[in-house]
Amino acid sequence: MIRVATRFYAFLRERVGRQDDTLELGDDATVGDFLEKLAEKYEHALVGYVFDADKHLRSGFAVALNGENVKPEEFSSRRLRDGDVVVILPPIAGGYLNKGSLTPVWPWYFPE
Amino acid sequence: MESGVYERGNLDFGALFEHVLRVAGDGGCGAVAFFVGVTKRAGREGKEVEALEMESYVEHANRAIARICEEVKQGHGLRFVGIWHLVGRFGLGEPIVMVAAAGLTRDAVFKGLREAVERYKREPALFKKEIYVDGSYLWVEGA
Numbered sequence: 001m002i003r004v005a006t007r008f009y010a011f012l013r014e015r016v017g018r019q020d021d022t023l024e025l026g027d028d029a030t031v032g033d034f035l036e037k038l039a040e041k042y043e044h045a046l047v048g049y050v051f052d053a054d055k056h057l058r059s060g061f062a063v064a065l066n067g068e069n070v071k072p073e074e075f076s077s078r079r080l081r082d083g084d085v086v087v088i089l090p091p092i093a094g095g096y097l098n099k100g101s102l103t104p105v106w107p108w109y110f111p112e
Numbered sequence: 113m114e115s116g117v118y119e120r121g122n123l124d125f126g127a128l129f130e131h132v133l134r135v136a137g138d139g140g141c142g143a144v145a146f147f148v149g150v151t152k153r154a155g156r157e158g159k160e161v162e163a164l165e166m167e168s169y170v171e172h173a174n175r176a177i178a179r180i181c182e183e184v185k186q187g188h189g190l191r192f193v194g195i196w197h198l199v200g201r202f203g204l205g206e207p208i209v210m211v212a213a214a215g216l217t218r219d220a221v222f223k224g225l226r227e228a229v230e231r232y233k234r235e236p237a238l239f240k241k242e243i244y245v246d247g248s249y250l251w252v253e254g255a
Contacts, residue, residue, distance in 0.1 A: 007169065009167060009168075009169055009237070009239055010167065010239035010241070010251050011251045064169065064172050064237065066171070067169075067171035067172045067174075067175050068172070068175065085171075087169055087172070087237075089169065089172070089237050090239060090251065
């Protein structure tokens with residue numbers, strides 16, 4: 001088992017009601033597995049908002065692993081290690097999320 | 113005075129200004145330009161702002177800011193690019209961010225400064241909350 005931490009910022013923190021959390025996952029867990037587990041644990045706060053009804057991350061939110069953005073197409077292949085930090089980033093640019101609408105237009109940067 | 117995120121009160125913009133002029137002051141630069149972002153009264157949807165709160169996922173923001181500075185510096189052939197962003201609670205008129213660019217020509221400096229400004233508002237994990245005089249608030253985009 002590995003332990004992976006997360007932090008909640010801005011309105012995600014307000015919705016979830018806490019600043020951070022740590023999840024336990026299997027040794028071969030991926031970023032996608034982490035997101036799925038997070039969506040299950042915080043279904044009341046995050047599904048329909050950050051995650052759609054199928055618990056997929058909605059466009060407009062980026063995910064950072066240890067401070068670097070991860071491309072959505074890599075969620076299911078990017079393996080995690082014990083002590084990693086995965087953070088869902090609320091929009092830095094492009095949306096009035098509080099109003100329930102989202103206009104994700106910013107170019108997220110992904111390291112080579 | 114490395115580029116990055118700092119707690120309000122932990123960075124002196126006047127000292128930063130002098131620092132950048134020193135860096136650019138060896139005769140190799142012909143121009144230095146600065147941008148300062150300031151808390152304004154006019155908020156979203158016509159509401160009046162009382163205060164601004166900035167928070168950050170600092171590890172992410174510092175990496176992104178360092179990358180922006182290096183890429184803008186290289187891309188425009190500049191001597192120096194710096195971005196210093198504060199987090200905390202800010203009243204009207206308070207500065208929250210400084211961006212600087214120094215290089216040989218004003219053309220390169222202005223272009224580099226503009227790119228650095230547009231990019232710090234989009235790439236680093238910085239989150240802005242407008243707090244209105246009526247007691248409501250809104251998390252807004254575009255740090």
